[in-house]
Amino acid sequence: MGSSLPWENLETPLESQEAGLGQGSIIPTVCEMCFWKCGVHARVHDGKVVALTGNPDHPLSRGRLCPRGVGGIGSLYDPDRLSEPLIRVGERGSQEFRVATWEEALDRTAEGLRKVADQYGPESLALFYHGAGGSFFKTLFKGMGTANIAAPSYAQCRGPRDVGFELTFGEGAGSPEIADVPNARVMALIGTHLGENMHNTSVQDFSAALGKGMRLITVDPRYSVAAGKSKYWLPIKPGTDIALLLGWANVIIREGWYDAAYIEKNAVGFDKFRAEVAKYTPEAVYIETGIKPEQLIATARELAQAAPHSLVHPGRRVTWYGDDTQRCRAVALVNGLLGNWGQPGGFYMSSSIPLKQAENQPPVPEHQAASDRPAGSYPYAGSVLANGLREATLTGDPNELKAWMVYGTNLPMVLPDPRKTLAAIQKLDFMVAIDILPMEITGWADVVLPECTYLERHDDLIAPWYREPYVALRQPVVEPMGNSKPGWWMAKELGKRLGLEQHFPWETANDMIGDRLNASGFSAAQQANLYKKGVILKQADPMYLPAGAPLDLATPSGKIEFWSQQLADTGFDPVPVYRRPEQPGPGTFRLLTGRSPVHTFGRTANNSRLLDQYPENEVWLNRATAVDMGLRSGDRVMMKNQDGAETGPVKVKATERIRGDCVYMVHGFGHKDPRMRRAHNNGGDDNALTTRYKVDPIMGATGYSVNFVSLEKVEV
Ligand SMILES: Nc1nc2c(c(=O)[nH]1)N[C@H]1C(S)=C(S)[C@@H](COP(=O)(O)OP(=O)(O)OC[C@H]3O[C@@H](n4cnc5c(=O)[nH]c(N)nc54)[C@H](O)[C@@H]3O)O[C@H]1N2
Ligand SMILES: Nc1nc2c(c(=O)[nH]1)N[C@H]1C(S)=C(S)[C@@H](COP(=O)(O)OP(=O)(O)OC[C@H]3O[C@@H](n4cnc5c(=O)[nH]c(N)nc54)[C@H](O)[C@@H]3O)O[C@H]1N2
Ligand code: SF4
Numbered sequence: 001m002g003s004s005l006p007w008e009n010l011e012t013p014l015e016s017q018e019a020g021l022g023q024g025s026i027i028p029t030v031c032e033m034c035f036w037k038c039g040v041h042a043r044v045h046d047g048k049v050v051a052l053t054g055n056p057d058h059p060l061s062r063g064r065l066c067p068r069g070v071g072g073i074g075s076l077y078d079p080d081r082l083s084e085p086l087i088r089v090g091e092r093g094s095q096e097f098r099v100a101t102w103e104e105a106l107d108r109t110a111e112g113l114r115k116v117a118d119q120y121g122p123e124s125l126a127l128f129y130h131g132a133g134g135s136f137f138k139t140l141f142k143g144m145g146t147a148n149i150a151a152p153s154y155a156q157c158r159g160p161r162d163v164g165f166e167l168t169f170g171e172g173a174g175s176p177e178i179a180d181v182p183n184a185r186v187m188a189l190i191g192t193h194l195g196e197n198m199h200n201t202s203v204q205d206f207s208a209a210l211g212k213g214m215r216l217i218t219v220d221p222r223y224s225v226a227a228g229k230s231k232y233w234l235p236i237k238p239g240t241d242i243a244l245l246l247g248w249a250n251v252i253i254r255e256g257w258y259d260a261a262y263i264e265k266n267a268v269g270f271d272k273f274r275a276e277v278a279k280y281t282p283e284a285v286y287i288e289t290g291i292k293p294e295q296l297i298a299t300a301r302e303l304a305q306a307a308p309h310s311l312v313h314p315g316r317r318v319t320w321y322g323d324d325t326q327r328c329r330a331v332a333l334v335n336g337l338l339g340n341w342g343q344p345g346g347f348y349m350s351s352s353i354p355l356k357q358a359e360n361q362p363p364v365p366e367h368q369a370a371s372d373r374p375a376g377s378y379p380y381a382g383s384v385l386a387n388g389l390r391e392a393t394l395t396g397d398p399n400e401l402k403a404w405m406v407y408g409t410n411l412p413m414v415l416p417d418p419r420k421t422l423a424a425i426q427k428l429d430f431m432v433a434i435d436i437l438p439m440e441i442t443g444w445a446d447v448v449l450p451e452c453t454y455l456e457r458h459d460d461l462i463a464p465w466y467r468e469p470y471v472a473l474r475q476p477v478v479e480p481m482g483n484s485k486p487g488w489w490m491a492k493e494l495g496k497r498l499g500l501e502q503h504f505p506w507e508t509a510n511d512m513i514g515d516r517l518n519a520s521g522f523s524a525a526q527q528a529n530l531y532k533k534g535v536i537l538k539q540a541d542p543m544y545l546p547a548g549a550p551l552d553l554a555t556p557s558g559k560i561e562f563w564s565q566q567l568a569d570t571g572f573d574p575v576p577v578y579r580r581p582e583q584p585g586p587g588t589f590r591l592l593t594g595r596s597p598v599h600t601f602g603r604t605a606n607n608s609r610l611l612d613q614y615p616e617n618e619v620w621l622n623r624a625t626a627v628d629m630g631l632r633s634g635d636r637v638m639m640k641n642q643d644g645a646e647t648g649p650v651k652v653k654a655t656e657r658i659r660g661d662c663v664y665m666v667h668g669f670g671h672k673d674p675r676m677r678r679a680h681n682n683g684g685d686d687n688a689l690t691t692r693y694k695v696d697p698i699m700g701a702t703g704y705s706v707n708f709v710s711l712e713k714v715e716v
């Protein structure tokens, strides 16, 4: 394929993080090994990054990084990185490319997008993105007049949670989450595997709270790291959490363990809710969930006795069974009963520093709604559905999509049913992928644009809603390697070619940032400090409501909606209803997925430093079941699902730490592109086995945990 790799023989410049700690000078920037965006101190010596540590001034890192943040050096110096623009020469998908100049690759990209927009209208364009750098391409696509802009962090991740909370409290659960974990006395986790899910600050808060004596209830079919820290582990039958949550609500109400005056003042539809949940007795719930009645009662009591300083954590990746909005609403309702909204140890009020667009930015043209769903479907979708854009590409409903730009999201391993993703790509007139590695998605593109990594570029300013509001700066700490370029530069260059240059009215990234800081009212001294410290901090607004103050929520009633008129009016259950999920047949297991603390999805699967710590994923199988099947830890199996899709060989982990009706594997392994030499054929790909998925009728998210797999031993 002829791509020249100037750093082919350059592995990580130093063997270890420790070796780099004493060296070089510190440049502050922001991590992008996941999307939490911690503040980093990069130690740079002789033009090379030798160590990454946490920025002590940054509220999300507080001086520490998670293992992936430290291991960012392995991504920067990955010898398999994309280093030159590529243009497809063979059939689409044949993975044959030639190296091109930036001039040619950008011309080709602009022409591909322009042709489609001219012929079919801007509503036939789609941008899939994930990550901070996506903002420049969003500007470009909005400028072209399309609303088809989607990230998998919505309908493949936390969308149902936010809709469930909005329907109940009028507000989503935030990112970072507004769960006040450091002050909680009791916390329940529904799946949410904190400690394996390694969002730095969440894990710091979690361990601090445990250190202060927080009692933990972990509901998980698997004995997770968090389960190991728990007073109660409830090994629930997968897919039955709604029954458990409504059972908790029933017990708390029945026993009078709630604040009736609070509910009277702050809730609507409580009597109807009480009547609906009365049937979820501990005995009835036991039959569905396998959780013993006395355990259900004991855990309900723990939560209620500590209220309002107790919570059921909202979770994050909640796309499991297709009824996820209702499960998340049930989580919100138990929290409503605990009276913890706006209270320490419950949910805090976040604040942020409002940033303004630079004054020289033109207005975005009017455009019609996104083409991600047929008219009338998914009424509560609050963002564009990535799966919906794929569906429209396949079906032409509501209109055909003919060109995709894919920035920083490896769609074949991210969207369920990868067969559909590839079929949709084959229907396109044009596709461009912007990536740092030769991931699967790039193999299907017409043009591949190599981005430099987060350590080699600026991105837009970062100012999230959080407990301490702040603005943070991502700035390059070393020069881009090879012929890779920052996204902001690509978007600007494409803007020039598409007549949209006025949307990128700056010459350099420093100008872009300076203009925005000026427009937002920051002084020269504050700006200089941002470059030096990496962050501007501001005093937080009050985080809690005065005890006893009435709630003034953004729901239609202004109160906590125990019975939702909105849902009733749109044909959905106004109170969540448990429905029994389909069960695996003999010899098959429900496939569950999650995270390794030292990897991020598939994006770190070729990172040498992280592979040193976790070299491949394994399939967790109940030990007794394994014995029955003649399997032992370390054996290798092929995994096959109900539709005949396969992945593997994968190593078996036979363990008591998982129920017998499911298996579990970490997502993001089993890559198929041979250009990633470490990731290629290493472990198994859960997404390859996710040929079936269930769409949430309320807001369109894709539930993944509805696939059943069998395991067959292979000799290797
Ligand atoms: N190290 C690391 N950390 C990460 C990420 C990463 O890639 N790497 N990704 C980040 C992102 S984007 C997200 S969204 C989060 C995801 O992290 P979480 O939101 O914590 O993940 P989930 O996938 O919801 O939860 C997985 C857990 O749910 C359990 N589970 C599976 N099915 C059920 C069920 O039916 N009921 C119950 N009660 N439990 C069940 C699994 O056994 C597993 O322990 O992690 C974030 N943190
Ligand atoms: N089967 C299955 N599917 C899932 C999940 C799961 O657990 N199982 N999890 C879901 C969740 S919670 C989420 S949030 C999504 C995550 O979805 P994604 O974030 O899209 O996941 P990745 O597979 O890591 O794809 C990241 C892509 O970005 C590239 N990349 C990394 N850094 C950069 C950069 O700086 N610039 C550019 N241009 N590209 C970069 C990587 O090389 C890779 O191709 O996936 C969802 N899909
Ligand atoms: S949680 Fe870890 S990987 Fe994510 S931004 Fe923070 S340090 Fe980086």
Ligand SMILES: [Mo]
Residues within 6 Å of the ligand: 153, 156, 157, 158, 316, 317
């Ligand atoms: Mo996610």
